[in-house]
Amino acid sequence: MPIEIHIDGEPCAAEADELLASVLLRQPVPIFRKHPVDGSPRAAFCMMGVCFECLVEIDGVPNQQACVVKVRDGMQINRGLS
Template sequence: MPIELNIDGTLCRAEEDELLATVLLRQPVPLFRNHPVDDSPRAAFCMMGVCFECLVEVDGVKNQQACLIRVKDGMRVNRGLK
């Protein structure tokens, strides 16, 4: 069943219970965050919760692993990209 979530202020459609990382990888800019030290762009790597490259803010909670979170209708995601 299709749902809508908000990614960086833009409405996005996804399938209920789809992993957030797969939805983010389908976006026009498939990046998740910028590295805190050198500001390099980061995206999902391992897709199993080991590498922590997919950290995003979900519903106001920072540093959530997108590869482990299932999307829900109305979810708000902030990637914090520069």
């Protein structure tokens, strides 16, 4: 069932119960966050909750693992890229 989430304030179509990391990897710029020390782009790597490369802010809560979270209608994602 199609749903809508928002990524950095922009609407994005997704399927109910798919993993958030899958949605983010489909984006034109598949970057999940910037490294806090050197600002290098980071993205999901292990896709099983081990590497912590997929951290994003979800509904105002920082440092959530996108690879273990299923999308919900209206979910707000902030990648902090700007």
